[in-house]
Amino acid sequence: MSPQPNKRPGRTIRSVQIAFNIIDLLQEEAGIGVTRIADELGHSKSTVHSHLRTLEERRVIVREGDGYRLGLRFLDVASHVRDQIGNFDIVQKEVDSLAEETGEIVQFGVEEYGKVSYLHKAQGEHAVETLSRVGTQQPMYSTSLGKTILAYLPPERIEEIAAAMEYEPKTANTITGPEELFEELEAIRERGYGIDDEENINGLRCVSAPVKNDETILGAISITGPSSRFTEDRLHGELADYVQSAANVIELNTKFS
Amino acid sequence: MSPQPNKRPGRTIRSVQIAFNIIDLLQEEAGIGVTRIADELGHSKSTVHSHLRTLEERRVIVREGDGYRLGLRFLDVASHVRDQIGNFDIVQKEVDSLAEETGEIVQFGVEEYGKVSYLHKAQGEHAVETLSRVGTQQPMYSTSLGKTILAYLPPERIEEIAAAMEYEPKTANTITGPEELFEELEAIRERGYGIDDEENINGLRCVSAPVKNDETILGAISITGPSSRFTEDRLHGELADYVQSAANVIELNTKFS
DNA sequence: TATATCTGTTCCCGCCTGGGGAACGTGTCT
């Protein structure tokens, strides 16, 4: 469940861990009850019971029929989170319109904990289905969004993230080590946009452009599609132009906020 | 902070309460640190510290600069929550298009814990600003969404919710007691849509139509605007037609899911 | 109707965990 390079441990609180295990479980599988949860997590029913009570009182979960699901409060929290990130409205608008214009998948991502998290995603009409989903994370070395954001982070942050990185080859083209990565980052900085040439998923290519506020990078915007439609030429030409101008629009609108 | 009619208490876990107090606090005010949180909640720094560690490990919160904010993981959770509710895509599409068509505020809400929670909201170009926000809750007796949903809940559920209700007069028109409420619900069932005639906020009127799946109500869709534009005639004519046909579209598309 | 077997709930006990105080380390203002 957690083969990730563990963070500094410090002191961690068991009850809270249990509570979030329950939440995680309910996220994956809604509508289950006390007994099922207790089995799944290896706790006694009474323990789970008091946790459910607590979470219910907090409106974190809701009793529905005979089972629980996550509460709508999370929608509220999510909208607060988006607001905290920066001017989300502009990003959303720009992503949506680019998706409509091109018909492909357009995403906006930011760095969090050394990974890329998708803040918003829009799919045009002939968009391919991908597994990425708003809020989920992907590695930085195998995605164009990740590499592009990484390229513009402060050098010490790059080092820090790169040090904790575990290069898992997702396809034949995936970057497999730091040297290769640093070269790639340099290339991105030179040309101003990042490429994913079937490095994360076979058959898919992406281009992405950085969105900066002054000198600090906020995130990146990318467009994704099948290699058949995304030829080398289009990727470095038309498509790169698209994401770069979209990034510009966002930058201009965020500048004065 | 919690003047609501308390639920059945049972046993509740203190650490988890503290954890969510921290989350709530960070939702309201991002970027604060250990000391500030400790002061605000009346706990020792060490206590707060271990909680923050736990939450950070869980990716619930993120350290940013010198302070914490809620993590993007919430976006993921939120999208799961929406999926669990029903076919959210259709709802979203229908709400958006109705908002664009009419230029006003359109919302979709469901009942949770005896209140209305907004699942989605879209504002057309000359939409008024309202305080409602996705995920937040409003009382059922003073909103058209609430009354409409309530009208189509099973009778025993209506009783249950009505019993726990505290009628707070928000404007001169707010419903102030059960008799009045039940009459209103009956009227809604007869005409098939609900009205809010400045009962929640002065100067604002709404119409809403129920969205059902077979006999169970899923939620309701509403349109909101200033009384100047929302005359009696338009409300019961054109605007009622709008929400009802939108509700129909949603019903037809959800039916086979 | 009785029996069995699922649920969810409650009770109580004893261990251990989590909350608090205080000391420590570090950086940033005077």
Added chain:
DNA sequence: AGACACGTTCCCCAGGCGGGAACAGATATA
């Protein structure tokens, strides 16, 4: 240097929490 923020760590001890078991309904099986 000093003073005062901040976050972090350490340790203690009480009481909170996890767990087992008993209890209460609801549903199924005979």
